[in-house]
Amino acid sequence: MKTVICYFSGTGNTQKVAEKFAEQLARYGEVVVHSIDLLTLQKKLPDELAQQIETCDLFGLGYPVYAFNAPPIALQFAKKLPHLAKSKRTFVFNTSGEPLKLNNISSIKLYGYLRRRKFDVTNEYHYCMPYNIMFRHSDEMAHKMWETAQKLIPLDASEMMGGAKHLLEKVRFGGTVAWVMRCQQWGGQLNGRMYRVSKDCVHCGKCVNDCPTHNIRITKKGKFRFGGNCLMCMRCAHLCPKNAIRIGLFNKWKVNGPYTFAEPKNDEERQHYNKLLTNAYKTYFDEAEKRIAAANANNEIVE
Template sequence: MVKDVIDFYYFSGTGNTLLVVKKMKDIFTENGVPVNLHKIENSKPEEVNLNHTIGLGFPIAELSTYNFVWKFIRALPETDQDTEIFMVDALAGFSGGIVGPVHEIVRKKGYNPIGVEEIVMPPNIFYIQDGKACNEKVQRGMMKAERYALDIVSGRSKWGRVPLISDVVYYISLAGLKVTKSNLNQKLLRLETNHEECRRCGICVKLCPVNNITLSEDKYPVHGFNCEYCLRCTSLCPRGAVSCPINYKGKTYRAVKAREFLE
């Protein structure tokens, strides 16, 4: 059973995780459990309330998750209160390097891991599926998110780990994340803004979770070399002005509109 209040810390790239988190919040609230939502990119780990149940929600990236999400998880404060914590992630197919490693990180910090769930949602990278396939996956994902939230409320949820496999995939993921952050990768796969399409609204600047986009003197977005490839800018730009060199035929996917991220 969860404590009186849930503080749900989440990051969502193109909206899949946001849909999952909001669905779970609705179910928690309907069952008398108040929920506070906190964006990971705007949150400080040291300010986490250890008297509340902690929720973590984020997308899978390179078999685990983004560097700045890992940084938040690793910086969570230690607790001697057996603080309950649960996790949910949104993924296109396979992770392998997240469930076990996060379990061990929070357990060693003194938390009580009470539940984990991985929810398949439409892919937002490489190959984008058609609208019908995406909608069907979203519907199935929402059903799974609802069941998971009910399991947490009732105390039926669990969070185990497969030590050897998860640890191996975890280190493979860390290697991949290092390649992503390398100067060569950042130069070769740099996202750029088409000035002819751009209306200089600044939405991409506000949406970037790692402040990798700034505005030039003429107010056009300038992409730096610290991209985490969450694809917010390319998927949520109202004009589709940001190119994505890693997606088939430049197609993009978004589960929600930009304004839902800016609320």
Template sequence: MVFYFTATGNSLYIARQLDPEPLSIPQLLKKDDAELVFSDETIGIVYPNFGGSQPPVVREFMKRAVLKTEYLYMVPTFGFRAGTSADTAKELCDSLGLKLSLVRGLFMVDNYLPNFDIASELQMDKKVEAQLAALREDIASRKEEVILMTEEEKEERRRHIAERRAKQAAERGGKPAPDLSHGKMFVITDVCIGCGTCAKVCPEGDYEIVNGRAQHNGGFCMNCLACVHNCPVNAFRLAVPEKNPEARYRNPGVGLSEIIAANCRR
């Protein structure tokens, strides 16, 4: 049994290679807790790495669900650094009394637009199929592997974050960092045709179409960027500098209708 959350398809692509019928976390979150009891020989959870942690919907699901298995594994898909993803997965499982057997980051296209140009990302061969084959083998053999960061790696990470923040602060001329919470990371331009796709792919149900234009309500936006990447006319611009405003991404193995079916909260 595999559960997944996806914004741009990477995690659904991987989830489907592990189980032909993976279960969407945003869809399950519509149910009552009593219906969130699952039992299987193995249970996997596949999701995009958000800053070394799990997206809020994944954490909410794991807190609400009862997962009964001998072998629980978590697969954060990521585009640059898996960072603290194993540490945070273990912390979460420990806090819920779950035994975590395997955490395996899968290196894929990075969809985080402030830092990455999708066009350059697509030029790179990140050897996804080889990573998948190794993951499948490890799950089949019930490998136990949760590799936590060493103290040196944590120190390196802290240094990297501090350097990046200092660089960004210098670029802003010392002004405070912008508040990017609750949908402040992007704006909808006049290019919007009111098609409603953003409303359908948003796992938080944060959109309405008003007078033929998308309106974002803030809500619980977690900056997953599903709306931004999946807009058919690229009507979104980030409120912070972005590497390539013309380039947007959806995993080539995943269709828009599948992202809608996975995420639509209506």
């Protein structure tokens, strides 16, 4: 069996999930994983990738949730997918900072693009991963989220390979809510033009090289220019080694510095600065633990 997994990841969370899926699905055959960075800047998908997608048995597409939607880059990528002659089994996975069921509506528009091209979405999975905007999750929370995802993904992969379907429940009027929330996309483009670089910048060029839409450039005079193609993926600001990028109107929500996902060693590191949605997180972890315990009891694979 051949699987192709394509993903967009602004700051690494969705990439971790994509790679874990790849590791698990490799038990069943060949797996190829592609980041979709920069692909939407091209008129069409590279022939080799299009051919891999056309000929694979299982196709997976992953993205982080942005304002209860899939990011524009994921939608544009889906629009560039080939129109297949016969339907192909497809799974969708996404990550988000909070475990609200409302995040399930993020795939509605994407489903439309995929189905029109005969990508038959039979399975969809969501994993809670730490916020890259809004506030910084504690190290303990980040560790717990990733530890949980790492246990759920093998179960989800084996459920899918067993032939079971699994789609996430959408709330009523979800399509309309997602449509309204898509204003974030043009708001993000507008806000992207307001990004600024502080004097702490050491001109390492990381933000310029890493931007998934090549939206940042440095002029001959050494000034930074942010174009109108910002996804607000946070990669530049989150991973800036000098925390030198101001993210326009949302600077108070900036989260700088990658998560280590390591288990915290002392109580100070364990502190939660987030008291938001405590019950929703509890429900997410409780349900995951129940599922993992049941799988353990049935001797299913849990890694």
